[in-house]
Amino acid sequence: GEDVEQSLFLSVREGDSSVINCTYTDSSSTYLYWYKQEPGAGLQLLTYIFSNMDMKQDQRLTVLLNKKDKHLSLRIADTQTGDSAIYFCAEWGNTGKLIFGQGTTLQVKP
Amino acid sequence: GAGVSQSPSNKVTEKGKDVELRCDPISGHTALYWYRQRLGQGLEFLIYFQGNSAPDKSGLPSDRFSAERTGGSVSTLTIQRTQQEDSAVYLCASSLVSVLAGTDTQYFGPGTRLTVL
Numbered sequence: 001g002e003d004v005e006q007s008l009f010l011s012v013r014e015g016d017s018s019v020i021n022c023t024y025t026d027s028s029s030t031y032l033y034w035y036k037q038e039p040g041a042g043l044q045l046l047t048y049i050f051s052n053m054d055m056k057q058d059q060r061l062t063v064l065l066n067k068k069d070k071h072l073s074l075r076i077a078d079t080q081t082g083d084s085a086i087y088f089c090a091e092w093g094n095t096g097k098l099i100f101g102q103g104t105t106l107q108v109k110p
Numbered sequence: 111g112a113g114v115s116q117s118p119s120n121k122v123t124e125k126g127k128d129v130e131l132r133c134d135p136i137s138g139h140t141a142l143y144w145y146r147q148r149l150g151q152g153l154e155f156l157i158y159f160q161g162n163s164a165p166d167k168s169g170l171p172s173d174r175f176s177a178e179r180t181g182g183s184v185s186t187l188t189i190q191r192t193q194q195e196d197s198a199v200y201l202c203a204s205s206l207v208s209v210l211a212g213t214d215t216q217y218f219g220p221g222t223r224l225t226v227l
Binding site for chain 1: 113114143145150151152153154155158166169201203215216217218219220221
């Protein structure tokens with residue numbers, strides 16, 4: 001079945017870049033997503049990328065997709081303390097369901 | 111309201127009791143989704159509704175779980191005879207059009223934290 005894997009924890013200093021990685025198994029994935037979850041809040045869609053793209057940039061966020069290796073990354077430039085949250089990678093394929101990874105906790109130290 | 115709302119925000123219950131979790135989607139959204147998030151794990155898809163019908167119930171963990179949606183709006187997720195392993199955050203999301211539209215953004219509610227003692 002489909003599976004999405006992420007590292008569980010990342011710690012960076014304020015102002016540095018953060019890179020959160022994700023791997024997935026479903027080769028039919030059409031869209032891949034990054035969601036942010038702040039404490040006590042629901043998930044917020046940050047960005048998504050279509051599977052025929054290899055890069056998407058949106059302000060401080062850069063998404064890189066290596067379809068051959070089924071690897072997705074989210075780079076946050078100039079990371080701020082407000083970026084501290086759990087980041088979920090998710091993929092959408094032929095099942096019509098979003099399959100989520102277990103989430104990466106990003107800790108930003110001042 | 112402006113977003114997806116869920117109630118209650120927290121629910122503590124005793125093992126064996128039934129619980130009902132409620133989701134109010136964004137007005138006009140035809141698709142509604144339920145997910146479960148266990149501590150330290152990713153989101154697990156449970157069920158989705160297109161209007162009032164649920165084409166895919168394959169994610170429901172057992173026959174103790176059921177969900178319904180009425181009037182194309184509010185949905186309730188019912189867990190009968192709760193077990194300790196049901197403890198999790200239950201998240202609801204809604205989207206404007208079809209679940210099959212991959213770019214149709216799902217808007218999530220804040221979740222209901224269920225604790226089964």
